[in-house]
Amino acid sequence: MFDRMFNGDLPLQATDVAARWDSLYNFLVWLSVFFFVLVVGGMIYFAFKYKNRPGLKPKYITGNHTLEAIWIAVPTVLLMVIFAWGYSVYHDMTQAPSDAYEVRVIGKQWLWQFQYDNGKTTIGELYVPMNKPVKLIMTSEDVLHSFFVPNFRIKQDVVPGMYTSVWFEAKLPGKHQIFCTEYCGGSHSGMLAQVIALDEKQWEDWNAGKKLGPIPVAGRELTEADLTSAAQAEAPKPLAEQGKTLFETKGCVACHSIDGSQKPGPTLKGVFGSKIELADGTTITADENYLRESIEKPQAKIVKGFQPIMPTFQGLMSETELNALIAYIKSLK
Amino acid sequence: MATHAEAHAGLNYLNHTRGLKSWLTTLDHKRIGLMYLYSVLVFFLLGGIFALLIRLELFSPGQTIMSATTYNKVFTYHGAIMVFMVIIPAIPAALGNFLLPILVGAKDVAFPRLNLASYYVFMAGALFAATSLFVNQVDTGWTFYTPYSIRTSTSVILVLTGAFIMGFSSILTGLNFIVTIHKLRAPGLSWSRLPLFCWALYATSIIQVLATPVLAITLLLLIAERVLKIGIFDPAIGGDPILFQHFFWFYSHPAVYIMILPAMGVISEVIPVFSRKPIFGYKAIAYSSFGIALIAFIVWGHHMFVSGQSELANFVFSLLTMFVAVPTGIKVFSWVGTMYRGKLRFQAPMLYAMGFLELFTVGGLTGVFLATLSVNVHLTDTYFVIAHFHYTMVGGAIMGFMAGLHYWFPKIFGRMYSEKAAKWGFGLVITGFNVTFFPQFILGSQGMPRRYWDYLPEFTWLNRLSTFGSWILATGLFFSAYYLIKGAISGKEASANPWEALTLEWQTPSPPPHDNFAETPVVTTWLYEYRDQEPVVSA
Numbered sequence: 058m059f060d061r062m063f064n065g066d067l068p069l070q071a072t073d074v075a076a077r078w079d080s081l082y083n084f085l086v087w088l089s090v091f092f093f094v095l096v097v098g099g100m101i102y103f104a105f106k107y108k109n110r111p112g113l114k115p116k117y118i119t120g121n122h123t124l125e126a127i128w129i130a131v132p133t134v135l136l137m138v139i140f141a142w143g144y145s146v147y148h149d150m151t152q153a154p155s156d157a158y159e160v161r162v163i164g165k166q167w168l169w170q171f172q173y174d175n176g177k178t179t180i181g182e183l184y185v186p187m188n189k190p191v192k193l194i195m196t197s198e199d200v201l202h203s204f205f206v207p208n209f210r211i212k213q214d215v216v217p218g219m220y221t222s223v224w225f226e227a228k229l230p231g232k233h234q235i236f237c238t239e240y241c242g243g244s245h246s247g248m249l250a251q252v253i254a255l256d257e258k259q260w261e262d263w264n265a266g267k268k269l270g271p272i273p274v275a276g277r278e279l280t281e282a283d284l285t286s287a288a289q290a291e292a293p294k295p296l297a298e299q300g301k302t303l304f305e306t307k308g309c310v311a312c313h314s315i316d317g318s319q320k321p322g323p324t325l326k327g328v329f330g331s332k333i334e335l336a337d338g339t340t341i342t343a344d345e346n347y348l349r350e351s352i353e354k355p356q357a358k359i360v361k362g363f364q365p366i367m368p369t370f371q372g373l374m375s376e377t378e379l380n381a382l383i384a385y386i387k388s389l390k
Numbered sequence: 391m392a393t394h395a396e397a398h399a400g401l402n403y404l405n406h407t408r409g410l411k412s413w414l415t416t417l418d419h420k421r422i423g424l425m426y427l428y429s430v431l432v433f434f435l436l437g438g439i440f441a442l443l444i445r446l447e448l449f450s451p452g453q454t455i456m457s458a459t460t461y462n463k464v465f466t467y468h469g470a471i472m473v474f475m476v477i478i479p480a481i482p483a484a485l486g487n488f489l490l491p492i493l494v495g496a497k498d499v500a501f502p503r504l505n506l507a508s509y510y511v512f513m514a515g516a517l518f519a520a521t522s523l524f525v526n527q528v529d530t531g532w533t534f535y536t537p538y539s540i541r542t543s544t545s546v547i548l549v550l551t552g553a554f555i556m557g558f559s560s561i562l563t564g565l566n567f568i569v570t571i572h573k574l575r576a577p578g579l580s581w582s583r584l585p586l587f588c589w590a591l592y593a594t595s596i597i598q599v600l601a602t603p604v605l606a607i608t609l610l611l612l613i614a615e616r617v618l619k620i621g622i623f624d625p626a627i628g629g630d631p632i633l634f635q636h637f638f639w640f641y642s643h644p645a646v647y648i649m650i651l652p653a654m655g656v657i658s659e660v661i662p663v664f665s666r667k668p669i670f671g672y673k674a675i676a677y678s679s680f681g682i683a684l685i686a687f688i689v690w691g692h693h694m695f696v697s698g699q700s701e702l703a704n705f706v707f708s709l710l711t712m713f714v715a716v717p718t719g720i721k722v723f724s725w726v727g728t729m730y731r732g733k734l735r736f737q738a739p740m741l742y743a744m745g746f747l748e749l750f751t752v753g754g755l756t757g758v759f760l761a762t763l764s765v766n767v768h769l770t771d772t773y774f775v776i777a778h779f780h781y782t783m784v785g786g787a788i789m790g791f792m793a794g795l796h797y798w799f800p801k802i803f804g805r806m807y808s809e810k811a812a813k814w815g816f817g818l819v820i821t822g823f824n825v826t827f828f829p830q831f832i833l834g835s836q837g838m839p840r841r842y843w844d845y846l847p848e849f850t851w852l853n854r855l856s857t858f859g860s861w862i863l864a865t866g867l868f869f870s871a872y873y874l875i876k877g878a879i880s881g882k883e884a885s886a887n888p889w890e891a892l893t894l895e896w897q898t899p900s901p902p903p904h905d906n907f908a909e910t911p912v913v914t915t916w917l918y919e920y921r922d923q924e925p926v927v928s929a
Contacts, residue, residue, distance in 0.1 A: 207837030218625025
């Protein structure tokens with residue numbers, strides 16, 4: 058049961074490092090079970106055996122140097138083995154092969170942005186080739202963040218003003234969850250993204266700017282829903298719906314609600330056409346140009362009661378994407 | 391001989407003077423200890439309410455009862471209150487103040503006035519921190535990591551000032567205890583006869599005196615940076631955010647031993663008394679407290695394995711951290727060894743001591759996971775860490791506190807609580823605790839990050855189980871509060887030595903007279919001589 062509770066529920070083993078990590082983790086789990094049974098089992102055994110009853114005489118014992126030497130020496134040796142094993146796996150985790158494919162990562166409140174050698178930039182989706190080492194060179198635009206991919210067993214803080222790096226070689230195709238694991242304020246738990254591990258053909262297509270087919274969550278087959286949504290993506294769909302997809306993948310959703318609930322940024326429910334009170338005391342009507350400016354130059358007009366924390370999206374969205382996004386915002390009544 | 395007369399008149403520390411003023415201006419360590427106790431329990435209630443709110447919000451993914459912004463404030467206050475205002479002062483300042491002078495056979499601590507000042511300094515700090523609740527609640531997490539803590543618009547300065555002031559209280563109490571143990575021991579109470587609770591408080595005091603100033607300096611630097619815009623930690627103005635983490639953990643790592651060592655001291659007192667046997671390996675337990683205190687100062691970097699710290703630093707900190715497990719293991723094995731061939735009685739203090747052993751063993755073993763470099767990388771900043779430190783801080787420190795509170799209750803109040811109620815309370819607390827926190831190990835190994843207001847749907851059922859556990863735990867604690875208050879007010883009167891223990895506090899009436907002892911006690915043997923039950927104190 059213990060085994061199932063821990064090991065059976067570890068995330069997918071999507072890298073070789075993950076497999077080595079799991080062996081060490083399993084060893085520690087079993088070693089802990091052993092010591093837990095020894096200590097707590099011993100305690101419970103004594104509790105029954107030496108329970109107070111008439112005629113029971115306690116024995117006068119003040120210590121035993123042999124026993125003490127054993128329970129100093131045995132744990133010390135075990136701990137040194139664990140340390141060495143732990144360090145050896147860590148070394149593999151941190152030393153990227155020199156031929157690794159490099160991607161630049163920028164964390165900001167509250168989205169992940171990725172810059173590739175070919176000049177592309179993506180938000181919320183990190184495209185990488187499978188079976189090839191990938192090295193991420195990471196920094197932050199504002200506060201601390203941390204880049205965590207459970208399927209790869211890797212994590213590294215992302216620090217403003219310096220570069221940190223992490224590497225992995227994905228062995229499983231598909232989408233792998235990325236979490237931010239260093240508390241970064243308001244929408245910390247909304248700062249999610251996906252690693253999209255592509256096979257050779259898909260990787261070439263992606264680099265050539267061709268459309269990719271449907272991509273499943275790593276470790277799962279494509280579902281009906283995946284196929285349907287991919288088919289829908291192929292088929293022309295209403296502009297506002299295209300905007301909805303952008304809203305969810307570009308990070309907007311982390312800070313803006315669409316139902317009027319409170320998030321770090323103003324809600325977008327009914328925003329279009331409404332009178333907006335700004336921090337400088339003036340009032341403006343939210344039209345297309347206001348929305349566009351708020352996306353591309355978010356610091357230009359700050360809504361009263363909110364902090365100037367939104368990053369700029371200038372150059373990160375094409376004209377067609379902007380049109381779709383604005384169409385979606387207009388639809389939020 | 392005034393005390394003889396007092397004893398005849400039925401006078402004790404509680405009733406020898408009356409009125410609110412006699413309490414607020416008291417120099418009696420017992421009354422000061424009691425004031426600490428009441429204050430800490432009020433803060434415990436407050437911190438506990440925040441904990442219940444956290445668990446309630448996490449009952450379902452997405453918004454359950456509060457917005458993300460509110461949630462961030464709630465977990466910040468839960469952490470800050472529990473660490474600075476509950477666990478750090480709970481055993482040393484409340485139980486330690488009450489018991490240390492009696493345990494060493496003294497009339498009071500070395501500096502009674504300073505002791506009262508420590509209490510007021512503590513309350514002043516607490517007041518500062520609590521004021522922020524009504525101004526602009528802080529949302530940085532109790533760790534105040536930069537640069538977020540410099541940039542957030544919330545009232546960080548108020549809370550930092552509060553923690554800064556409370557730090558002084560901690561330093562002064564530590565100083566007072568060190569001098570008391572050195573200078574005020576009764577005749578015959580040599581170092582090798584000193585109760586292990588005193589050894590533990592001594593080791594704790596050393597950490598308090600040496601580590602707390604670093605926290606004070608760090609908090610001052612942070613305030614300076616926020617107010618004067620001097621670039622220390624914020625890279626936007628030339629600072630280094632990782633430097634803050636080094637400073638912060640240089641205090642806060644030793645601080646976790648400020649929290650756990652006194653609890654270990656309580657356990658070392660309770661187990662021999664209820665096993666009717668000497669403590670197993672007295673010297674090893676006493677020295678291992680110092681081993682832990684020493685190592686405490688050189689392992690802070692294990693909180694920072696993924697911070698961007700160098701690989702060499704990680705290597706060294708992981709290696710050093712492993713050695714914490716050795717003295718900790720010595721203690722745990724010795725406690726179980728004490729039970730071997732004893733004559734065990736399972737009253738509430740012993741049950742809590744055994745609960746401590748169960749929970750602290752889990753907390754300690756999972757600490758080895760986190761000390762292991764590569765294993766730490768996946769588990770750090772996930773719910774695995776949350777579970778680990780709750781098993782040590784609540785399972786260890788709070789269970790130790792409960793053991794101590796039940797053990798010394800008859801001495802402090804001169805009355806008994808209902809033993810039957812206490813057994814029920816213990817059952818609820820230990821069940822609730824395990825149901826709340828064990829699922830969090832699994833959530834963490836699956837990758838659920840900490841400080842998350844929202845989570846992926848696959849984490850739902852374990853979160854629900856944990857929330858359900860928090861209700862059992864809360865029921866157990868509220869029930870404990872009920873029977874303890876009832877016992878303190880109307881419980882049956884306790885004898886001087888209801889547990890038949892040998893240490894000095896049991897050789898004076900319950901509750902003790904104002905001066906603790908009618909005459910200065912003289913110690914003639916080791917205080918764990920549970921062999922023949924002959925008196926060890928002669929007048």
